[in-house]
Amino acid sequence: MAGSAQDIIYVAQAETGDALQEGTVVAPAEEHAATDAAHGTEGTHASTEAHSEVFPPFDPASFGSQLLWLALCFAALYLLMSRVALPRIGSIIETRRTRIEGDLKEAERLRQETEKAAAAYEAALAEARKNAHAIAEETRAGIKADIEGRRADVEAQLSKRVTEAEARILTDKTAALANVATIAAETAQALVARISGSATAAEAKAAVAAVNKE
Amino acid sequence: MADPNKVDPIHQFQITDIVSFGDGGISFTNSALFMVLTVGLIAAYLILSTQKRALVPNRVQLVSEMLYEFVAKMVSDSAGKAGMKFFPFVFSLFMFVLVANMFGMIPFFFTVTSHIIITFALAMLVFAVVIIYGFWKNGFKFLKLFVPSGVPAYVLPIVVPIEFVSFLSRPISLSVRLFANILAGHITLKVFAGFIVTLGGLGFLGWLGALLPLIMTVAITALEFLVAALQAYVFAVLTSMYINDAIHPGH
Numbered sequence: 098m099a100g101s102a103q104d105i106i107y108v109a110q111a112e113t114g115d116a117l118q119e120g121t122v123v124a125p126a127e128e129h130a131a132t133d134a135a136h137g138t139e140g141t142h143a144s145t146e147a148h149s150e151v152f153p154p155f156d157p158a159s160f161g162s163q164l165l166w167l168a169l170c171f172a173a174l175y176l177l178m179s180r181v182a183l184p185r186i187g188s189i190i191e192t193r194r195t196r197i198e199g200d201l202k203e204a205e206r207l208r209q210e211t212e213k214a215a216a217a218y219e220a221a222l223a224e225a226r227k228n229a230h231a232i233a234e235e236t237r238a239g240i241k242a243d244i245e246g247r248r249a250d251v252e253a254q255l256s257k258r259v260t261e262a263e264a265r266i267l268t269d270k271t272a273a274l275a276n277v278a279t280i281a282a283e284t285a286q287a288l289v290a291r292i293s294g295s296a297t298a299a300e301a302k303a304a305v306a307a308v309n310k311e
Numbered sequence: 312m313a314d315p316n317k318v319d320p321i322h323q324f325q326i327t328d329i330v331s332f333g334d335g336g337i338s339f340t341n342s343a344l345f346m347v348l349t350v351g352l353i354a355a356y357l358i359l360s361t362q363k364r365a366l367v368p369n370r371v372q373l374v375s376e377m378l379y380e381f382v383a384k385m386v387s388d389s390a391g392k393a394g395m396k397f398f399p400f401v402f403s404l405f406m407f408v409l410v411a412n413m414f415g416m417i418p419f420f421f422t423v424t425s426h427i428i429i430t431f432a433l434a435m436l437v438f439a440v441v442i443i444y445g446f447w448k449n450g451f452k453f454l455k456l457f458v459p460s461g462v463p464a465y466v467l468p469i470v471v472p473i474e475f476v477s478f479l480s481r482p483i484s485l486s487v488r489l490f491a492n493i494l495a496g497h498i499t500l501k502v503f504a505g506f507i508v509t510l511g512g513l514g515f516l517g518w519l520g521a522l523l524p525l526i527m528t529v530a531i532t533a534l535e536f537l538v539a540a541l542q543a544y545v546f547a548v549l550t551s552m553y554i555n556d557a558i559h560p561g562h
Contacts, residue, residue: 153324154426154494159340163326163428166343171433174350174407179399182357186379189364189372196366 281305320501324425324494341421342429349410349423357406378406382547389551393558400440401554404433405547412493412539416532424542425497427490434486437550445557456560485549492542496535503528 153159286301330339357378360371368376382402386394408424415422423429445453457474458467506524510517 153321153326154428154490156326159326159342159426160428162338162340163342163426164432165337166339166346167423167429167432170343170346170350171403171407171436174353175399175403177350177354177358178403178406182354182361182375183379183399183402185361185364186357186375189361189366189368190376190379192364193366 278302278305278309281308320498320505323422323497323501326426342423342426345411345414345421345423349407349414352414353406353410378402385544385548386551386554389548390555390558394551394554397440397444397551397554401547401550404437404550405543408433408489408546409540409543412543413536415493415497416536416539422493422497424489425493427486430486430490431482433489433546434482437485437553438482441553441557444554445560448558449560453557453560456556460561481549481553485546489542489546492538496531496538500528500531500535503531 151158282298282301282305285304286298289295289301326340326342328338328340329344332338356371357375360375363369363372365372379402382405383395383398385405386398386401390397411423414420415425445456449455456478457471459470459474462470503524507521507528510521510524513520
């Protein structure tokens with residue numbers, strides 16, 4: 098555009114002096130219009146013309162739009178996060194944490210209960226064992242005493258019988274010994290009678306007594 | 312640009328109007344579209360995946376919870392319990408940068424974070440939040456930020472200006488770091504991919520030669536995924552640290 102304006106100027110200059118005068122007057126106006134047009138292009142079609150020359154990330158023409166949309170998007174994101182998403186995730190995690198803590202506490206409580214029960218069981222077992230031992234001991238003592246008593250009885254009875262028997266034996270012996278003289282006298286009388294023909298009982302007795310005395 | 316076969320690594324950053332609203336420069340552009348998509352994806356995923364509020368999470372819900380706990384840990388580690396007030400802010404920043412970066416990894420998609428005005432705006436937002444909250448919470452004690460404790464008085468004239476300048480340069484470093492990483496990565500990727508096309512047009516030897524940039528492109532793609540995630544993380548961590556400064560200005 099600027100180039101064509103220049104051409105017009107040159108064309109104008111090539112003509113007569115009047116025309117030259119005219120041309121110099123006309124040319125700046127045209128040039129002005131041309132630069133205006135160029136400015137207009139830059140202003141309206143910034144996104145097509147300007148980008149081919151400026152490195153896009155440093156192109157100020159796009160800053161306004163980017164900032165606006167960034168502000169809108171980031172504000173929306175912040176609101177969505179702080180009002181909806183994060184409280185929800187936070188509550189989920191918190192619920193889970195309290196649940197796990199509660200469960201762990203419950204487990205701990207149950208464990209302690211179990212331990213208590215085990216201890217009680219142990220104590221009861223020890224008590225029972227002790228009792229059993231005592232009962233066994235008692236029973237053993239009782240049986241022992243019983244046995245002792247019975248043995249003493251039996252022994253007493255036995256010894257009584259032995260003394261009775263001994264006494265009977267003694268009486269039998271004395272009785273027997275007492276009978277010995279009579280039997281000897283009778284034997285002697287029978288012997289004498291066989292040998293000498295006659296002998297009285299009294300003589301036999303006297304003879305036996307005499308022998309016995311020796 | 313005139314030649315459609317010529318690879319132009321800059322073309323991917325161009326902003327074009329989708330819907331124009333007059334000449335006010337507020338047109339709905341491809342950049343705006345991807346910002347809307349980014350926000351839409353984040354919100355839709357986080358809200359829909361946690362719809363059931365399952366006590367035992369399924370995979371999609373677990374991802375949401377892991378993102379939550381990841382950022383929550385990041386914020387509470389850097390800025391303490393008081394910093395959790397800013398957790399939704401840091402989380403929004405992290406998710407926005409992360410998803411915008413990841414969208415950029417999809418071919419033909421526009422990368423929102425490859426424009427410095429976006430990263431700079433986000434960094435200035437962080438900067439403004441730090442300054443406003445810092446003064447609101449601590450009053451003029453916030454200025455203790457520039458006076459490190461335990462530094463002898465005669466060193467202060469040197470240290471305080473350094474601290475001040477480093478504080479002022481924060482939004483610049485924060486924004487340029489993200490912008491430059493994403494921009495450079497995308498240009499590199501495009502250039503190497505362009506080599507494949509150019510070499511591929513040279514016949515059999517060209518095909519052989521194209522293998523090299525092909526391998527490079529694959530490797531750089533992997534690297535760019537890493538960078539995309541890492542830069543989002545770095546942005547969020549630094550934001551948490553700056554917020555910590557606003558809460559506890561004394562070093």
